[in-house]
Amino acid sequence: MDLDRLRQEAEDCWRIEPAGAMRVPGILYANSDLVRAMDDKVYEQICNVAALPGIVAASYAMPDAHWGYGFPIGGVAAFDPEQGGVVSAGGVGFDISCGVRTLVTGLKRADIEAKRERLADTLFAAIPAGLGSTGAIRLRGGEMDAMLAGGAKWAVRRGWGRPEDLDYTEEGGCMAGAVPGEVSEQARRRQRDEMGTLGSGNHYLEVQEVVAIHDTTAAEAFGLAVGDIVVSIHCGSRGLGHQIGTEFLRSMAMAAPRHGISLPDRELACAPIRSPLGESYLGAMRAGINCALANRQILTHLARHAFERVLPQADLQVLYDVSHNTCKEEEHEVDGKPVRLFVHRKGATRALGPGHPQLPPAYREVGQPVLIGGSMGTASWILAGTRESEQRAFSSACHGAGRAMSRRKATKQWHGRQVIDELAARGILIRSQSYRGVAEEAPGAYKDVDAVVESAETAGLARKVARLAPLICVKG
Amino acid sequence: MNLNARKANTGQGSWEHFSHAADIGVRGFGDTPEQAFEQAALALTAVVTPPERVQPREAVDIRCRNPDPELLLFDWLNALIYEMAVRQMLFSRFEVHIEGAQLQARAWGEPLEPARHRPAVEIKGATFTELKLAQDASGRWVAQCVVDV
Numbered sequence: 001m002d003l004d005r006l007r008q009e010a011e012d013c014w015r016i017e018p019a020g021a022m023r024v025p026g027i028l029y030a031n032s033d034l035v036r037a038m039d040d041k042v043y044e045q046i047c048n049v050a051a052l053p054g055i056v057a058a059s060y061a062m063p064d065a066h067w068g069y070g071f072p073i074g075g076v077a078a079f080d081p082e083q084g085g086v087v088s089a090g091g092v093g094f095d096i097s098c099g100v101r102t103l104v105t106g107l108k109r110a111d112i113e114a115k116r117e118r119l120a121d122t123l124f125a126a127i128p129a130g131l132g133s134t135g136a137i138r139l140r141g142g143e144m145d146a147m148l149a150g151g152a153k154w155a156v157r158r159g160w161g162r163p164e165d166l167d168y169t170e171e172g173g174c175m176a177g178a179v180p181g182e183v184s185e186q187a188r189r190r191q192r193d194e195m196g197t198l199g200s201g202n203h204y205l206e207v208q209e210v211v212a213i214h215d216t217t218a219a220e221a222f223g224l225a226v227g228d229i230v231v232s233i234h235c236g237s238r239g240l241g242h243q244i245g246t247e248f249l250r251s252m253a254m255a256a257p258r259h260g261i262s263l264p265d266r267e268l269a270c271a272p273i274r275s276p277l278g279e280s281y282l283g284a285m286r287a288g289i290n291c292a293l294a295n296r297q298i299l300t301h302l303a304r305h306a307f308e309r310v311l312p313q314a315d316l317q318v319l320y321d322v323s324h325n326t327c328k329e330e331e332h333e334v335d336g337k338p339v340r341l342f343v344h345r346k347g348a349t350r351a352l353g354p355g356h357p358q359l360p361p362a363y364r365e366v367g368q369p370v371l372i373g374g375s376m377g378t379a380s381w382i383l384a385g386t387r388e389s390e391q392r393a394f395s396s397a398c399h400g401a402g403r404a405m406s407r408r409k410a411t412k413q414w415h416g417r418q419v420i421d422e423l424a425a426r427g428i429l430i431r432s433q434s435y436r437g438v439a440e441e442a443p444g445a446y447k448d449v450d451a452v453v454e455s456a457e458t459a460g461l462a463r464k465v466a467r468l469a470p471l472i473c474v475k476g
Numbered sequence: 477m478n479l480n481a482r483k484a485n486t487g488q489g490s491w492e493h494f495s496h497a498a499d500i501g502v503r504g505f506g507d508t509p510e511q512a513f514e515q516a517a518l519a520l521t522a523v524v525t526p527p528e529r530v531q532p533r534e535a536v537d538i539r540c541r542n543p544d545p546e547l548l549l550f551d552w553l554n555a556l557i558y559e560m561a562v563r564q565m566l567f568s569r570f571e572v573h574i575e576g577a578q579l580q581a582r583a584w585g586e587p588l589e590p591a592r593h594r595p596a597v598e599i600k601g602a603t604f605t606e607l608k609l610a611q612d613a614s615g616r617w618v619a620q621c622v623v624d625v
Contacts, residue, residue: 067497131595406495436596
């Protein structure tokens with residue numbers, strides 16, 4: 001992206017003046033190198049989102065932004081239902097409520113050193129990963145409805161977890177307003193055998209080591225110290241979410257003329273929040289969020305069992321569970337007044353600042369943990385929400401490194417076997433059913449996650465707490 | 477540009493993949509829209525595994541309806557993705573008939589065997605991004621879109 005098309009507002013903050021159909025400006029948070037490396041399509045997508053009905057304040061892009069579907073990945077946009085605001089299936093994404101859950105283990109690096117290979121193999125056997133893998137749980141009829149309404153709360157009730165896990169999961173583990181009846185038979189059928197599965201693509205379960213602490217107060221509140229071993233799970237709502245996304249993308253695109261919405265790109269398909277279709281999507285999408293929360297809860301249970309077999313002294317506790325593909329109704333201050341807005345975060349993480357009432361008491365002083373997944377050879381990060389983030393982008397931050405290279409290009413540049421061997425030489429164990437899948441996710445295919453996180457901090461979106469280095473990666 | 481492309485057995489249609497920042501595009505070429513749809517479906521399978529690894533042993537019937545030909549392509553690919561997901565199958569041979577808004581098709585394939593097919597990735601859905609059904613200058617039909625993986 002050409003910097004000349006942007007006006008610098010502050011360090012790592014760039015503005016696109018409203019032009020043409022744009023109702024609000026575009027705001028892009030990133031350093032100049034990251035901006036220059038971004039596709040022009042990101043610029044176009046920020047502007048397109050800024051033209052949607054009822055958008056409030058600005059169309060935002062996070063430092064890890066890249067070309068997405070209608071909305072950029074790394075896009076944040078809030079809509080006011082009283083101003084004709086819309087909800088967009090593309091603005092949430094196909095993998096509804098994809099997110100990261102991080103668990104502390106009570107273990108230090110030295111505790112796992114001798115058992116690393118066995119732990120990797122045990123986790124790979126315990127965690128269904130990749131295409132064709134199915135979970136041990138089969139959901140039928142009423143049980144599917146209970147899962148869609150109850151989320152992680154349902155999973156804990158069924159014995160897959162501990163009640164305290166829910167205190168450290170967004171929404172207390174259960175998204176309110178889910179309407180299972182809005183979830184189609186096809187979506188249910190796609191999910192029947194997929195509870196407790198990781199999926200594929202960029203999804204993973206990683207064992208990581210805390211290698212640096214940048215904020216000791218927040219790290220202490222989160223229970224993190226240098227040398228600690230943590231587990232991070234990155235996945236979403238599986239086939240059910242994909243099917244809901246596909247179906248509503250189609251119906252919103254087809255209904256747009258009826259709603260008087262002209263779409264510069266069909267992928268921006270949306271419906272007024274206050275319309276039968278908008279409400280129907282919100283009910284289904286929230287059920288999809290519950291599916292993702294339940295899924296990560298079941299995977300937590302499976303990871304606990306795997307650790308028990310190899311390292312019985314481990315105690316896996318949920319640090320936090322946060323989604324980065326959602327649309328949530330939230331209260332924000334606009335022009336000094338509290339307003340209920342529908343905030344889309346597509347590849348962006350909610351980042352509530354200190355004092356926010358939705359935070360668990362243990363984190364209230366320091367802000368919400370913001371879990372950033374990196375690539376399998378570099379690093380992941382734990383950040384904390386800031387007070388300024390509310391003003392910057394409705395309390396939002398980046399979600400990952402962001403891809404720098406297409407899958408196609410990555411498979412030409414690397415071979416999976418070679419990536420696995422090189423990482424093994426650096427002490428990182430990869431377990432995957434697909435060499436090509438590994439090549440597509442090669443660390444070099446991603447942006448520099450450290451630069452992304454640095455920009456998020458400079459821009460005031462979130463502040464750095466801990467850097468995590470991968471030791472074992474079960475790749476979906 | 478056609479580095480991932482393969483010629484179909486018939487010697488007529490062909491397919492290729494194209495790049496998208498995070499995902500991958502599927503593109504089918506053919507003398508007719510039907511053939512371009514069939515080739516786009518082969519490109520779809522190739523996102524997961526090389527189609528020649530998939531034996532066309534079992535048939536599945538697929539029907540979709542959409543008055544917009546491009547949306548019909550979107551529906552066709554999503555119907556295949558759905559069948560792949562719920563049947564845990566991969567497909568390698570396709571026969572598509574289109575009459576107006578109505579598509580009738582048969583897809584042949586076999587149950588997924590991870591050890592043999594070595595699937596690279598699961599497809600979440602066909603998208604509207606780069607969705608196109610058109611004739612190029614030489615009169616050849618092109619059917620394409622980006623798929624989310």
